[in-house]
Amino acid sequence: MPKILIVGGGYAGFYTAWKLEKWLRPGEAEVTVVDPLPYMTYQPFLPEVAAGSIEPRHAVVAQRRHLKKTEVITAKVTYIDHAKKTATITPSVGEPWEFEYDIVVVTAGAVSRTFPIPGVADQAIGLKTIEEAVAIRDRVLGNFDKAASLPAGPERDRLLTFTVVGGGFAGIEIFAELRSFASALLKFYPQLSFDDTHFHLIEAMGRIMPEVSLETSHWVLKNLAQRGAEVHLDTQLKSAVDGVIEMSTGETFESDLIVWTAGVMANPGVVRNTDLPIEERGRLQVRADLRVGTADEFIPDAWGAGDVAAVPDLTGGGVGGFTVPNAQHAVRQGKLLAKNLVAVLRGEGPKEYFHKNMGAVAGLGLGVGVFQSGKMSFKGLIAWFMHRGYHGLAMPSWERKWRVIWGWILNFFLGRDIVSLPGLQSPRAVFEEFASRPKPPAEAAPAAPAAPAKKAPASTKKDAPVGHEAPEGAPQPMAGDPVPSSK
Known part of the structure; x- marks a missing residue:
């Protein structure tokens, strides 16, 4: 089976995998999603989460729960070598390894774009x-x-x-x-x-x-x-x-x-670490049919969508001729990308992305x-x-x-709900504050010089009762011990 690697589990990546599970026939392809997070975040809900109107966990979608036929790997893709069709996967624990694929789908999303303003x-x-x-x-x-x-x-x-x-x-x-x-x-x-x-x-x-x-x-x-x-x-x-x-x-x-x-920018951890073409604004260069490449030529077995990609806006309403980076486009691009992948696997031609802004x-x-x-x-x-x-x-x-x-x-x-949980930033702080710890070993005191041995006075033997001499090696009575009876 051909191996399909989806880099990024956000809107576009999640919907691509989700729809592939629905449209692929059994045994037609093997799909793997790699993302540093085990969930997709529905970003339009973030303002309401910040304002206490939505429970935070309800604004995310667990990948493993809803992608039941897809292999989910919680890690980062740190390099894509499409010439060799390998991707370097770096987990949070353990050593990086090479993943061999047949088709790569880059949907790594975007991050906040900042300027060098002090502070x-x-x-x-x-x-x-x-x-x-x-x-x-x-x-x-x-x-x-x-x-x-x-x-x-x-x-x-x-x-x-x-x-x-x-x-x-x-x-x-x-x-x-x-x-x-x-x-x-x-x-x-x-x-x-x-x-x-x-x-x-x-x-x-x-x-x-x-x-x-x-x-x-x-x-x-x-x-x-x-x-x-x-x-x-x-x-x-x-x-x-x-x-x-x-x-x-x-x-x-x-x-x-x-x-x-x-503002936002294409995920630099992916676009700066690949041999796939990147356009002048730092986004993956993608055609209207979502294949990587230019209008005249495409790169076989490489696809892209979502905020990480510069997808042409055929409606003419996009900024600079490209679709704007928002959820409305990413979701629809993900669905179309899945359809196009299935079509190409079956020897059919892909369709171009065309979506007029609904408002x-x-x-x-x-x-x-x-x-x-x-x-x-x-x-x-x-x-x-x-x-x-x-x-x-x-x-x-x-x-x-x-x-x-x-x-x-x-x-x-x-x-x-107006409950604040600031301790989540350092959940072990209270435990550490009151936890008992082993005392450090005391430093060894310098040894005192040995005193010269003194000869026991003669009266010691004279005073000891006959027949009660302690045998050699027997323990001597300590201060406060009862005196043994002579009976």
Whole structure:
């Protein structure tokens, strides 16, 4: 059987493997997925995870549970040598090994793209993983706990000042969700007021959310301003050293939480370690039919999709002629890639990827959302229901759909879960603090010089009773021992 290696288990990789399991005949091919994480993260839910509206585990999909016919390897692919059709697999434990394949599918996704701004690498946090979303939630809750015990002043202001960099969909969603989250928390902290919380979003462009109309983006700005959140347009972040935000406008303030959402880039761990062609922006060069190569020539047995690949947008709506890196395209590319793989295995021709953007939908906190499709737009509560309906149904597998929807229903009646678990960052800290440890061996004292032997006085033998001399080698009586009877 031909061996199909899928590098990356995100949207595109997961859906490729999932659909291959459905469409491949028994014995037609052997599929292996390699990813450092054992789950696929549904990234549109990360803002709601950070705001306590979705249980973190419900926003991820276990690969081994839903890819039942696929071999899942939890490791990194550190090099792809397509000339030899081998990939170097490096696990977290153990030695790397070479994996031989017949067909390779590169769907390694993207990571946060940052710039060399002082302090960002040390102070900021991204929003690409479920772990980052959980850390943001715990930081907000922890800061409220700390601030409630402090008097009004600079330290409390720092704890309750939250900053988001980037005004795209991800940035606006996490910004609005955190604003909604903080407002809901105030009723549990009578020591704090609404005016004690400060929210800043920094966007280098002159507008937010380029995926929606200008009118809709203005509505979002107005809504955020009414909720006490400040958006800085045409502004660049100059420094974030020690949490001190310095902007190009000259304004400065201190912030304890800085969330970076200002762009993504193709996974460098894969695109920098392969002999497959990479285009000028650092993405895998892919044709419209998802085969690696150019429009004139393709590389046999090499495919790519998702955020790691530069997939031509045949609708003409993509930025620079390529599809934008989002879940909508990655999922559909993964499904088409699986169909094309099956078609090629059976001697048929692949189809080109063509998907016209269906629109954009965003949640801006409980009960607030926006939806844009062409010239049609919805705002407020109805758009919020549309956001939840779309993403609730888009979540892979009914098992995961029900977990998410049931969580929403419970939150409607019970409210958000506001439990913080900061100890997850160092779970052994309490155990180590009180654990008993063996005492270090005492240092050996220097030996005292031996005293010269003294001759026993003659009276010793004279005083000893006849017949009671201790035999040679017998233990001598110690002080406090009873005197033996003479009977």
